[in-house]
Amino acid sequence: MKTSRIKIVENILNANDQIAEENSRMLKKHHIYSINFMAAPGAGKTSLILKTIQALSNDLRIAVIEGDTAPVTIDADKVQAQGIPAIQINTGGGCHLDAPMIRSGLAQLSLKELDLVIIENVGNLICPASFKLGTNINVVIASVPEGDDKPYKYPNIYRGIDALILNKIDLKPYIEFNESYFIKGIEILNPGVRFFEVSCKTGEGLNAWTDWLKEKIIHFKNE
Amino acid sequence: MKTSRIKIVENILNANDQIAEENSRMLKKHHIYSINFMAAPGAGKTSLILKTIQALSNDLRIAVIEGDTAPVTIDADKVQAQGIPAIQINTGGGCHLDAPMIRSGLAQLSLKELDLVIIENVGNLICPASFKLGTNINVVIASVPEGDDKPYKYPNIYRGIDALILNKIDLKPYIEFNESYFIKGIEILNPGVRFFEVSCKTGEGLNAWTDWLKEKIIHFKNE
Numbered sequence: 505m506k507t508s509r510i511k512i513v514e515n516i517l518n519a520n521d522q523i524a525e526e527n528s529r530m531l532k533k534h535h536i537y538s539i540n541f542m543a544a545p546g547a548g549k550t551s552l553i554l555k556t557i558q559a560l561s562n563d564l565r566i567a568v569i570e571g572d573t574a575p576v577t578i579d580a581d582k583v584q585a586q587g588i589p590a591i592q593i594n595t596g597g598g599c600h601l602d603a604p605m606i607r608s609g610l611a612q613l614s615l616k617e618l619d620l621v622i623i624e625n626v627g628n629l630i631c632p633a634s635f636k637l638g639t640n641i642n643v644v645i646a647s648v649p650e651g652d653d654k655p656y657k658y659p660n661i662y663r664g665i666d667a668l669i670l671n672k673i674d675l676k677p678y679i680e681f682n683e684s685y686f687i688k689g690i691e692i693l694n695p696g697v698r699f700f701e702v703s704c705k706t707g708e709g710l711n712a713w714t715d716w717l718k719e720k721i722i723h724f725k726n727e
Numbered sequence: 728m729k730t731s732r733i734k735i736v737e738n739i740l741n742a743n744d745q746i747a748e749e750n751s752r753m754l755k756k757h758h759i760y761s762i763n764f765m766a767a768p769g770a771g772k773t774s775l776i777l778k779t780i781q782a783l784s785n786d787l788r789i790a791v792i793e794g795d796t797a798p799v800t801i802d803a804d805k806v807q808a809q810g811i812p813a814i815q816i817n818t819g820g821g822c823h824l825d826a827p828m829i830r831s832g833l834a835q836l837s838l839k840e841l842d843l844v845i846i847e848n849v850g851n852l853i854c855p856a857s858f859k860l861g862t863n864i865n866v867v868i869a870s871v872p873e874g875d876d877k878p879y880k881y882p883n884i885y886r887g888i889d890a891l892i893l894n895k896i897d898l899k900p901y902i903e904f905n906e907s908y909f910i911k912g913i914e915i916l917n918p919g920v921r922f923f924e925v926s927c928k929t930g931e932g933l934n935a936w937t938d939w940l941k942e943k944i945i946h947f948k949n950e
Contacts, residue, residue, distance in 0.1 A: 630820070650768055657796070
């Protein structure tokens with residue numbers, strides 16, 4: 505019984521990875537760069553996406569795919585209010601986005617008219633780690649009020665990421681947050697990961713993140 | 728294919744609910760009251776548990792079951808430092824506790840010597856909602872920095888709970904948080920839910936929570 509159950513799960517993951525590769529090929533074919541943002545609920549995924557859009561939308565044509573567990577369009581509405589196309593994927597209570605969902609989302613976008621697709625995963629520090637989507641980079645957004653021990657408690661999500669953004673640094677004066685302990689936790693899991701400290705509220709640190717991202721995109725477009 | 732997959736999931740849930748009832752009966756037999764704390768990562772579950780222990784441990788014999796996705800004992804260590812027995816359940820990357828895990832945890836405790844078992848679920852606003860554990864009450868801990876829109880975005884976890892504790896109210900001066908919007912979201916899902924506002928940092932509001940809990944436990948013990 506147990507063996508057969510494990511086998512089914514493996515098949516599902518393999519199927520997901522295959523479709524993730526197809527997503528990756530399709531995006532590459534259209535010269536579209538893509539990002540998968542993962543974070544706990546309330547870390548500031550949508551705020552960071554809005555700031556990233558503001559910094560890049562003069563030069564790049566952007567679309568956003570929003571993953572939500574419930575049929576509410578709070579985040580997608582905020583994106584569309586910036587004049588950016590947003591596709592909402594309602595997982596129907598599901599705890600993560602997977603590659604087939606992204607394939608469905610991409611099918612609803614005019615890929616010929618895009619340079620960048622930003623994906624906001626479901627707010628969850630566990631399940632999204634197991635499902636590749638086919639994006640160029642995976643980015644985790646942490647936040648100061650979540651606490652400095654999160655890399656130790658939720659290690660899987662911090663593994664294999666390309667950048668870690670620590671948001672809400674404006675709250676540092678009011679919260680005990682041991683930054684060297686936090687960074688050590690990230691680096692054990694992920695040596696050499698790019699680390700950005702930002703405040704989406706004050707704007708502090710955002711340029712370093714968007715400059716790095718711009719360079720990545722330019723490099724990708726010239727490949 | 729799809730029908731058979733759905734059926735398997737239903738069977739798992741039914742098996743879980745049956746074991747949750749067994750847990751409930753076993754706890755009742757030993758006159759032990761029990762709480763399932765659920766929250767997003769970093770909302771302050773462990774801090775609230777420590778404060779609850781401090782308020783109740785003179786009158787009640789308490790044990791804690793800690794759910795973690797990784798084999799780290801950060802939270803269990805903090806509980807044991809208070810002289811309280813703590814059992815750690817490592818879900819091995821799993822996103823929630825389930826009733827069989829609690830059964831295993833209870834088997835490691837001296838139930839005859841306990842009045843209260845506190846369970847700290849895995850930090851996740853989605854998956855724990857689907858798995859009853861057999862506790863007397865289910866409590867969600869939210870926190871001000873998570874934002875006021877969480878009940879709308881993660882409705883399942885807020886349904887069928889007995890109390891909602893909003894933690895980190897000391898951060899209100901520094902964060903935009905529309906409290907009436909937040910409470911409206913909770914009440915739509917869960918009319919009449921008990922609502923507590925606390926700061927585990929300053930201690931504000933904790934007495935209202937622990938007084939309410941004490942009354943619930945006394946009532947249960949006298950049943």
